[in-house]
Amino acid sequence: MKFLALLRKELTVLSRDRLAVVMILIAPLVMTTVMKLAFGNIGNGTNLPIIPVAVVDLDNGQIGSALVNLLESDALSDLIVVTEVEDLETARDLLETHAVDAVVAAPANLTEAIFSGSGGEAAISVYGDPGQPFAVGVVRGIVQRFTQYVAAGSTSVEVTFQQLIETGRLTEVTHAMKGEVGERAAFAALESDLVSFNEVLSGIESVKSEFNWFKFYALSMASLFILFSMVTAARTLLADHELGTLTRMRTTPTSPGTIFGSKVTGMVLIGLVQTIILMLTARYFMGMTWGDPLAVAVLTIIMVLSAAAFGLAVASFCRSTAQLNVAGAAVVMILGAVGGNFMPRIIYPEIMRTLSLIGPNAWVIEAFQKVVLLNGTLSDITTEILALLGLTVIFSVVALFGLRRLVR
Amino acid sequence: MKPILQVHELAKQYGDFTAVKGVSFEIGEGEIFSLLGPNGAGKTTTISMLACLLQPSAGEASIAGHSVRREPQAVKRLIGVIPQDIALYPSLSARENLHFWGQLYGLRGKERGQRVEDVLELVGLRERAQDRIEKYSGGMKRRINIAAGLLHRPKIVFMDEPTVGIDPQSRRAILDMVKAFNQQGMAVLYTTHYMEEAEELSDRVGIIDHGELIAAGTQRELTERIGSTETLVLHIDESQDANQLAHALEDLPGVIQSTVTDHQVSLVTPSAREVLAGAFGRAEALGTRVRSIDIQEPNLEAVFLQVTGRALRDN
Known part of the structure; x- marks a missing residue:
């Protein structure tokens, strides 16, 4: 009951936050559409130089x-x-x-x-x-x-x-x-x-x-914007702190687990909705095929979980929503560049390819490329799934440690 | 009167700094008790411990027999906390906010709907209930902020300086609201640094300064402590030295205490009329022009002045 009330409030507040709506829904759709218009006809080997x-x-x-x-x-x-x-x-x-x-x-x-x-x-x-x-x-x-x-x-x-x-x-x-x-x-x-x-x-x-720049960028945008979205969604935690509503919640007979659990659930739901909308748009309006449904489903869930943990970890280092807006965007852009969201990692030197694995986005792109471009199945992306789960745990520990100050 | 809140030697320590130094008091069912003290006196820290937001360093407190240390969930069902700052969601309407907070207090279905309408009626904002909080004036936000703490009919309401920084009209409305819900049987712990509010609302008052509860009792009990004294207040020009005048008046026959607040000097004396001429004489000798005077009957301000050696407004 309280969990659902908190969750509903979370989603309502986010849906009325213009910046959040732009970052979570509109920007990814616009970027994917632009990629389709820019690269939609390049690929299938036809335009690649010999x-x-x-x-x-x-x-x-x-x-x-x-x-x-x-x-x-x-x-x-x-x-x-x-x-x-x-x-x-x-x-x-x-x-x-x-x-x-x-x-x-x-x-x-x-x-x-x-x-x-x-x-x-x-x-x-x-x-x-x-x-x-x-x-x-x-x-x-x-x-x-x-x-x-x-x-x-x-x-x-x-x-x-x-x-x-x-x-x-x-x-x-x-x-x-x-x-x-x-x-x-x-x-x-x-x-x-x-x-x-x-x-x-x-x-x-x-x-x-199968290689085609649109597919590459559709996957890249999905893995990049989920990080943006989760950093944006994590703002609500700091916003609650700033508004005093987090403190007020703690004066009600509601456990901290219920409060934080509803926040994380809200973030995960938002991430899933965003990814599903992106996938369906790419599938039905841009003709993109996504490969093995089971592998895509599992990968999507793990991607969202790791991104949510990442968003909370970034938030845990910030003192205010304003700070998170700036720092979050900078961190995601750097991670996007390092992790291969803007150019395929295959062209990176060895040291950069290794370095790129510190972020979840590189693993997500790698796994999606196996599933979408190489028709891989769940067993083909076991390494990536395990790596993402590991990163989720690490980010969660960092977030829990850092966010304790909010309830002191 | 059966106590709803009992506080015994409650203390809070932050490293070397002691914010609250072993305060003890009780509040009876349906009683309004004010903690009167300047900023930084320990009022908010005390309320935070009673609301289970801070763990006490020492001492104990209980609400209707439930310990704030050991039974925080039970305590939270019995208390309503109205924070100093507005703690509402600006993008939600007043009604949406109240339904949300009602749900967190465990209210369901029709009961919640009825309580939301009741408190909207109490704070006089039923017709604006569909508007988002971000469109409200400061005073209206304060009223909804109060309403959110009353939804579950708490046994005791903690109000932490609810009138700070608001216009006189909204302040009046809030004081009337406190009286109204108190009449419904809710006890109130009200913190303030405005003597007039404490005097108007309280059945009993506790004077707190530097983390210590210096005196507590009804207003009559407190004013009797300082005897039949009066306070003579001399208002002087801004360009002149109030400290110099206060120092010059310290040893004036009949003056018990001389203190400075902004551009005024307060003299505690058994008879203001008897020291008036002498005070004017010394002011004139110093070349200080007295613009006006006030003679105050014994009040909480005078009590605070006498027990702390400082005026409330010094802080």
Whole structure:
């Protein structure tokens, strides 16, 4: 009864707050519409420029050949154009003269290193033109997918080999034998598993064809504005403090848990409504598909929870609503830039990509891209979900600690 | 009279600073008790402890037998708290605000609806009940602020300086409201630094200063404490030195106490008429022009002056 009264009051007050309505409902819809108008016709691979790439195969083994074949395959022909060169020096010359945007180098003994189980020491390198960050990002993405595929194949061989030893079917093992058996098994796997290999190609083709700036920005805006909204909604807590209504509530027979619980529930409801409206608008007015419903639903809930905790944590550092308005906007904008809301994280340098994971938005974008762009399911975004839950806990602890001053 | 509130040696300490130093008093059912004291005397801290907003550092208080320390929820059902500042939602109408606060006090359905209309009637704002609070004048907001604390028919109402900073008309309305709901059987703990309010409303008054309850009783009991004294107030020009005059009048025969407030000097004396000529003589000797004089009968101001050595308005 009291909980519902508090919740209803919360929603009524927010609905009559013009700034809140603009930040929570109107701004995200306007931004998404603008993105649709600006980028709606760009994508589906049609408008992406073909990226010139040099490839150096110093391996001269199975893996190096597979890599070159992949880069030269028809599936990628409308995305990259490949020039094979003999050595790294020539490749670097091409890069420095801007003849290519990126160089892919398979190091010597790559195949042997991977089949003998020490693949980590011989990684495929990608060098890029700093002036072409997006092109370099795309090439890096292709190579990463290839590497993941090879690593998965190598691991399955290793597992098979271990099983042979454990079941006693191989009793005396030398390093040479292991390498030989592993190599044969891996070759067999690589040759017999062409279907899987084709899946890598089709996956890249799928990303390429599905990638579209509107989808990227729709996801980015959803993950960015939920942070804005939750910071805005958290203002009500400070506003209650400023108005004296929080103190007055504490003079009524209403428990602090009911008071704060209703606040958080109100924030979560607002976040869900905002996200659902954005999703439905993008779906029915802009033709965007959202992918696996279960994964989208779970991700949306976790996203809103983490954003609500984030909003309260930011509020806990502010002394007034005016301070929160300024500080909240600044923090969200910085987090948006770091977390990849304005440009794909794939083009960020490694250190920035790692740094971006401090905020929930990077995880949300990553997960939504897997679900929406790669047709991923709930199991594909387990890491992101767990990371978001972890951040939710951390933000909640910070918020609880900081907001205690309001009830002193 | 059966006590509804009992306070025993209640204290609040903040580090080295003691805001309230072991105050003790009682309020009977249906009684109006005023805590009279200057700003910073400890009135709000005392009310905050009684309203379960602050944990006392020492001592005990109970409302209808329920301890504020151990049974805060039971206490909160019995009290109505009317804060010093307006504590309402500006974007909600008066009626929406009252329904909301009624729900937090556990009122439901028709009973809540009836109580909301009753208190709107009491504060005279039934016809403006649909308007948002943000459109109200300061005085009207104060009245709704009071109404929100009366919805659940509390046994005792805590009012913390409800007339600070408002116009005389609204102040009059609020004082009349306090009398009206007191007549409905609600006891009142009223804090103020306006002597006139305490005199008009209170059955009993407690004088508080620097966290200590210095004196308590009916107005008659308190004024009897200072005997049959009068207060002679000399108003002087702003350009002249009141402190110098007060100092010069300290040893005037018949003067018990001499204090300064703004541009006036107050002399506590058994007979104002007997010291009047002497006071004028010394003022003239100092070159101080006395613009006007007042002679006050024994009142709470004089009591405060005598028990604290300072005038209420000094603060």
